[in-house]
Amino acid sequence: MIFYFSGTGNSEWIARQVAAYQNEKLISIADEMIDLNNTFQYTLGESEMIGFVFPVYSWAPPAIVKEFIKKICFTNYNSHYCFFICSCGDEAGLTLKIMHEVIRMKEWEWKAAFSVIMPNNYVSLPGFDTDPKELEKKKLDDSVGDVQRINGLLESRTEYYFDCKKGSFAFLKSRIINPLFNKYQVTSKPFYATDDCISCGLCEKHCPMHNVKVDEKPVWGDNCTSCLACYHICPRHAIHYGKATLKKHQYFHPEHKRY
Ligand SMILES: Cc1cc2nc3c(=O)[nH]c(=O)nc-3n(C[C@H](O)[C@H](O)[C@H](O)COP(=O)(O)O)c2cc1C
Numbered sequence: 001m002i003f004y005f006s007g008t009g010n011s012e013w014i015a016r017q018v019a020a021y022q023n024e025k026l027i028s029i030a031d032e033m034i035d036l037n038n039t040f041q042y043t044l045g046e047s048e049m050i051g052f053v054f055p056v057y058s059w060a061p062p063a064i065v066k067e068f069i070k071k072i073c074f075t076n077y078n079s080h081y082c083f084f085i086c087s088c089g090d091e092a093g094l095t096l097k098i099m100h101e102v103i104r105m106k107e108w109e110w111k112a113a114f115s116v117i118m119p120n121n122y123v124s125l126p127g128f129d130t131d132p133k134e135l136e137k138k139k140l141d142d143s144v145g146d147v148q149r150i151n152g153l154l155e156s157r158t159e160y161y162f163d164c165k166k167g168s169f170a171f172l173k174s175r176i177i178n179p180l181f182n183k184y185q186v187t188s189k190p191f192y193a194t195d196d197c198i199s200c201g202l203c204e205k206h207c208p209m210h211n212v213k214v215d216e217k218p219v220w221g222d223n224c225t226s227c228l229a230c231y232h233i234c235p236r237h238a239i240h241y242g243k244a245t246l247k248k249h250q251y252f253h254p255e256h257k258r259y
Pocket of ligand 1: 119121
């Protein structure tokens with residue numbers, strides 16, 4: 001059973017590769033979280049594994065992923081193999097440590113964890129932009145081998161294998177900057193659409209939280225995870241986050257379906 005959260009398709013692509021190779025069911029965390037009738041109880045097959053795939057947000061797991069993991073319960077858990085994969089543009093900070101803390105009260109423990117370097121989609125602060133095209137291509141090419149290697153390790157149920165790229169100043173980034181980021185940056189308030197908006201509705205369709213509604217122009221609700229899917233999917237580059245994104249670029253995983 002593979003649970004995933006994804007804004008611009010990187011983590012979804014990884015989750016799909018893993019679910020297909022390991023023959024596991026794929027479940028969207030966003031869909032589960034917005035289902036008001038959800039009991040968050042899951043029943044596992046005997047040899048099923050429990051996996052989570054998500055992007056790194058400000059050197060930590062996204063709040064929605066932490067909340068979801070805290071809520072869920074496996075009715076027949078019996079030492080099933082548990083792992084997570086985080087996708088990040090550069091480095092994951094203390095994501096591994098935080099994920100250990102998130103499941104402290106659970107009966108299960110992580111047997112393996114990985115980070116996969118993917119094209120960067122973070123643009124909503126000054127100084128941050130998507131990768132140059134050449135680097136984007138290299139990351140996408142390398143990710144194929146990275147995920148194949150991870151699939152091999154998962155298939156053989158490798159235990160106590162933790163390979164998450166921490167990077168520099170991890171404590172400062174994950175423990176000091178991350179709480180500030182969650183408080184001040186995870187909000188839809190700065191989003192708006194310029195007159196270039198053609199009301200195509202792609203932002204509405206691609207918001208994993210169903211938090212964008214397009215009548216003439218997009219309107220954002222309060223349930224934003226700051227995944228930036230709405231900004232990156234816009235075919236006219238008409239969606240912006242305050243002034244920070246005005247001269248920035250766009251990215252979406254190339255295999256993501258743009259319906
Ligand atoms: C709000 C936000 C914060 C991010 N913070 C980090 C970070 O701390 N470190 C990093 O390497 N990448 C960071 N990124 C980049 C994403 O983790 C990376 O591009 C990821 O693969 C996106 O996955 P997705 O396409 O599944 O949404 C951030 C992206 C967003 C939208």
